[in-house]
Amino acid sequence: MQQLASNVHVSSHPLVAHKLSLLRDKSTEPKKFRELVRELSWLLGYEAMADLSVVPREIETPLELVTGSELEPKVGLVPVLRAGLGMVDAMLELMPSAEVWHIGLYRDERTLKPVEYYNKLPDAATVQVCLILDPMLATGGSSAATVDILKAWGAARIKQVSLIAAPEGVATLSGAHPDVDIHVAAVDSHLNERGYIVPGLGDAGDRQFGTFAGPGSEPGHADDETAEVVRRLQRDLGA
Ligand code: PRP
Numbered sequence: 270m271q272q273l274a275s276n277v278h279v280s281s282h283p284l285v286a287h288k289l290s291l292l293r294d295k296s297t298e299p300k301k302f303r304e305l306v307r308e309l310s311w312l313l314g315y316e317a318m319a320d321l322s323v324v325p326r327e328i329e330t331p332l333e334l335v336t337g338s339e340l341e342p343k344v345g346l347v348p349v350l351r352a353g354l355g356m357v358d359a360m361l362e363l364m365p366s367a368e369v370w371h372i373g374l375y376r377d378e379r380t381l382k383p384v385e386y387y388n389k390l391p392d393a394a395t396v397q398v399c400l401i402l403d404p405m406l407a408t409g410g411s412s413a414a415t416v417d418i419l420k421a422w423g424a425a426r427i428k429q430v431s432l433i434a435a436p437e438g439v440a441t442l443s444g445a446h447p448d449v450d451i452h453v454a455a456v457d458s459h460l461n462e463r464g465y466i467v468p469g470l471g472d473a474g475d476r477q478f479g480t481f482a483g484p485g486s487e488p489g490h491a492d493d494e495t496a497e498v499v500r501r502l503q504r505d506l507g508a
Pocket residue numbers: 349350351352353374375376377381383403404405406407408409410411412438464472473474475
């Protein structure tokens with residue numbers, strides 16, 4: 270098995286393993302799929318935020334004064350549209366005061382390169398810690414581009430929270446941004462020649478939102494250019 274870098278955190282929680290298996294199952298319908306994305310996001314978010322700092326805060330219980338804790342950094346949740354949307358509510362349950370900043374990216378099917386289509390970040394960063402929310406870390410192109418955007422914005426600390434990663438994507442993101450912690454439920458075997466994670470779960474956006482565009486869009490129909498992009502990533506990984 271491939272050795273993972275210290276910035277990569279794969280959950281070992283049995284509930285995560287159980288829910289992830291249900292999520293992978295191709296017979297899981299969109300309603301159940303969305304519920305599982307939400308539940309897994311809650312569990313992974315809890316783990317991803319374990320090292321956030323707190324400051325002391327005096328509070329009065331019904332019995333006496335006590336020194337409690339208050340989360341120190343301002344946290345920004347950055348869902349990557351579309352599929353990251355399904356992870357937001359769970360994270361907001363954990364941290365109701367978090368700000369939510371949306372980034373719209375889609376992956377060009379042929380080149381597998383991310384294409385930005387939505388970004389309304391203000392000029393300067395308003396938070397200290399950003400959590401990028403995207404269920405799939407495949408080639409890593411979308412997450413590396415999102416980190417580029419957030420660093421240019423002035424985000425001091427960035428974490429990626431995904432449900433499933435491919436080794437190729439972990440290598441791309443860690444190579445470009447070794448300071449970014451990656452929290453996932455699983456690192457799978459590899460990318461297929463269309464850039465889909467194997468065994469994976471298929472298309473996370475389509476499975477959440479019930480948008481299946483027909484057999485041509487199913488994982489497995491390779492284009493020469495796309496297959497070459499994947500082969501290059503796999504050569505880099507083996508190098
Ligand atoms: C999926 C997924 C990631 C991206 C991962 O989005 O949600 O954003 O692909 O692939 P990468 O690591 O190779 O960049 P997609 O482009 O399918 O858009 P969608 O969420 O709108 O369906």
